[in-house]
Structure formats: C-alpha cells, structure tokens
Amino acid sequence: DAKTxxxxxxxxxxxxxxxxxCNHSTISGxxxxxxxxxxxxxxxxxxxxxxxxxxxxxxxxxxxxEDRKSSTLILPHATLRDTAVYYCIVRVxxxxxxxxxxxxxxxxxxxx
Amino acid sequence: xAGVTQTPKFQVLKTGQSMTxxxxxxxxxxxxxWYRQDPGMGLRLIYYSASExxxxxxxxxNGYNVxxxxxxxxxxxxxxxxxxxxxxxxxxSRVIGAGYGYTFGSGTRxxxx
Numbered sequence: 001d002a003k004t005x006x007x008x009x010x011x012x013x014x015x016x017x018x019x020x021x022c023n024h025s026t027i028s029g030x031x032x033x034x035x036x037x038x039x040x041x042x043x044x045x046x047x048x049x050x051x052x053x054x055x056x057x058x059x060x061x062x063x064x065x066e067d068r069k070s071s072t073l074i075l076p077h078a079t080l081r082d083t084a085v086y087y088c089i090v091r092v093x094x095x096x097x098x099x100x101x102x103x104x105x106x107x108x109x110x111x112x
Numbered sequence: 113x114a115g116v117t118q119t120p121k122f123q124v125l126k127t128g129q130s131m132t133x134x135x136x137x138x139x140x141x142x143x144x145x146w147y148r149q150d151p152g153m154g155l156r157l158i159y160y161s162a163s164e165x166x167x168x169x170x171x172x173x174n175g176y177n178v179x180x181x182x183x184x185x186x187x188x189x190x191x192x193x194x195x196x197x198x199x200x201x202x203x204x205s206r207v208i209g210a211g212y213g214y215t216f217g218s219g220t221r222x223x224x225x
Binding site: 034036042043045046087101102 | 145147155157170202204214216217218
C-alpha cells in the first residue's frame, strides 16, 4: 500500500492561498490521490481526487507531479472556516471495495 | 437526502456491556465502512462491506462484529465493551467504481468506563 507523508501543521493568513503538500513516492499506477478534511470532530469531508492530471472543483485545486510521487492541495482563498485537519490519502484497492487508509494529516490553521 | 446517518451520537457504556452502533445511507451506495478515531489520531478501518451480503475485516477488527442488514444499513456491534474501545466511530459509504469519493457520517462518540 502506498503511504503518504504530510507536514503535521501549517498556518495560512485569511484570504491567501493555502498550499498543502503531500508525498506519496510509492504510489502505484492505478492508485488515486484523495484529499479529505476534518473540521473539529466532525466526519471527514471529501474535497477532491485525481489520478494523473491536475483537477479543480469549487473547493480546491489538486496539482499532481508528473512522476505522481507528490501532490499539492491548493485552497485559493483560505477562510477561517477552512481551519481543519487535511488528509492526503492514496486509495488501496481490494477486490470490489477500496479502502481509505488515513494518516495523521496536516492541521491547517487559518488566521486573521 | 440525509446522506449517512449514525445513531446514537453519544453513548456511555460500562465495561462488559454490549451495544450496537447503527449506520444508514440513503444514496444507494454499494460499499459501507466503519472507522474509529482516537484522540489526535487518524481514522482506522474496523470493518467494511463491499456490497450487500459481504463483510471483511479492516485494520482493527478485534472486539467488534458487523452486520450488513441490507443495502442501506451497516451496523457495528461491541459484544463486551472495554475502555480501549473508547473512541469516536465513523461510518462511511461510497459507490463502487474508480475515483468515487466517500461520504462520512457525523460520528458516534463512545465512552467505556
């Protein structure tokens, strides 16, 4: 299973872009990169996922390097409500059900 | 459309007691999952169900049993609760297929004394 490495914490000023890095150097060719976040003690919330190409949705952008060994989640204009723990996850496939393996994530603190 | 609903939201048990955590989803998802999260830790997979009628162990299955009652419902049972099972329990579901995201419930906060 591919593992991920994330910095334990980051700070970002409100209104600025938050760039959260993730290292997944052992990722396999058919494994996706997922990003989730957990605000306070709520259930994790899906943000975005990608395989090879960069992806963008209404919440964030995902930049995956060409060799797929690392990626960056970008929150273009961070707000206080984006303060959360962000998890970078590589999906493990087991038969017809794929499992998410969570690490300890990056705690993003957005400040005024 | 409520997504993933977990009951109860809070529970206190005495050591040795049993209880069942309920999870239901109304999104017609195939796969369902139970995770636990201890303070300051990431989520760890307890059991999962790829589809109705199937269940498999995850990373930390000891002390738990599950039942996939139908496509909507996936329950987690603690037969004899222990203090080490004090945790927040999350249920999740997803559609089978490449690239689909997971939807999580809001969690059950369980304390075993």
